[in-house]
Amino acid sequence: MASIDDDKKAAAVAAVAEVRDGMLVGLGTGSTAAFAIQALGERVAEGLQIRAVVTSEASGKLARELGIEILDFATIAQVDLTIDGADEIDSRCFAIKGAGGAMLREKIVAAASARMVVIADGSKRVDRIGAAKLPVEVLPFAIAYVMRVLTDLGAAPTVRDNYRTDQGNLVVDCHFATLEDPRATAATLAAIPGILGHGLFLDEVNAAYIATNGVVTRLERMGASD
Ligand SMILES: O=C(CO)[C@H](O)[C@H](O)COP(=O)(O)O
Incomplete structure (x- = not known):
């Protein structure tokens, strides 16, 4: 095996x-x-x-x-x-x-x-993506605001401990209860100022x-x- x-x-x-x-x-x-x-x-x-x-x-x-x-x-x-x-x-x-x-x-x-x-x-x-944590890259300047917005969206966000990206930014791991409409979620995340990118491909x-x-x-x- x-x-x-x-x-x-x-x-x-x-x-x-x-x-x-x-x-x-x-x-x-x-x-x-x-x-x-x-x-x-x-x-x-x-x-x-x-x-x-x-x-x-x-x-x-x-x-x-x-x-x-x-x-x-x-x-x-x-x-x-x-x-x-x-x-x-x-x-x-x-x-x-x-x-x-x-x-x-x-x-x-x-x-x-x-x-x-x-x-x-x-x-x-x-079968359908959505169980894995969905990471977003966040400009450190915006972290408190972005966390509030993600919490309001029901994304259960957690800032990744002791971690910076190669660009020096933070990563917030999200978990949505459902990801029935991934395109809508991607558009929502992309529209939040301070979020520089997300893991939905x-x-x-x-x-x-x-x-x-x-x-x-x-x-x-x-x-x-x-
Ligand atoms: O998206 C990634 C890194 O940002 C990786 O490709 C993904 O996490 C899979 O990693 P692994 O092959 O170690 O399971």
Whole structure:
């Protein structure tokens, strides 16, 4: 029986097989993304010619150690393929991300990407997203106000202890009693001044590789979802 790490690695290797010579690749954050960076590093060592942008300092450090050329994302307008993990993914290719706190950069890199694939072990596959905590990145200046608004919305917000994002901001983990209309929730969060980003990925994910007991399943987005 495959371990969770075996499954993370299997999903990562399947996604990395999509990478071709000449691509600019977006590298996600987290333990599953680290398996993808590792697999990509092995292909680079074998001669694959790619360059990459990263969604966190941690992923950048790992990628550089593996000999992957990293570009400054501030100079990049378009990425070919981004590979990233998720905390939950459903059949609509809706995802919740951000347990690792990198969702703001991850969302930006995903938005800039022609294609984004999520990689995950089977525990992340759900019927409908909503059980996982939904993180939001908050400007420290706005934290008291944002906490009041999120509490009024019934989001049961908690500030992540002793944590700052790579941009120096706070993360507030939310949990809504239901996430029946994720688009409405995303719009509500995006409209709150002081919230810089949130972990709902509703339009970014094109496909997912999900591994359960060593078997990798590919989920492909079928046009527009709601
Ligand atoms: O969104 C993320 C980081 O912001 C991660 O991709 C997500 O939390 C999954 O992490 P892991 O692969 O370690 O379970």
